[in-house]
Amino acid sequence: MYKLSNGVMIPKIGLGTWLIDDDIVEQVMVAYNDLKHIQKWNHASDNWFCPKAENNLVKGGKFSYTMAAKDGSFQFDFSGSYDVVEKPHKLNYHLDDNREVLVDFKKENHTTVVTMHFDPETSNPIEFQKQGWQAILDNFKKYCEGLK
DSSP: OEEOTTSOEEOOEEEEEEEEEGGGHHHHHHHHHOHHHHHHHOOSSTTEEEEEEEEOOSTTOEEEEEEEETTSSOEEEEEEEEEEEETTTEEEEEETTSOEEEEEEEEETTEEEEEEEEOOOSSSOHHHHHHHHHHHHHHHHHHHHTTO
């Protein structure tokens, strides 16, 4: 559960579920965390990109991804620290504003189910946040499918 600024408790938002072949699970985990890959998939639409990425994939390690509009009109850093790193099946981290994100790569019948849960922020409507996070995960999925 996540507490909004008005005191209302809401559940974490879950999204991004899809199946991948077991034989590429470790390759997918590398693509999710390696700097050379992150900058290729970490954007919500084709008019955005990730010009800078830093990632120290260990418990307590920090990450920071710059998300920027290609026209230069806006950019922000998406950053936080890892709480749990269990390669290749689980990542839990918290963002700099203390919201929590859980990423699981769970084996099921010769495939792996990839899911993400996150605490929403309070500045934007939840549906807008779900669409943005899902778009990034869709780019990640498409990128990983090209790795086969």
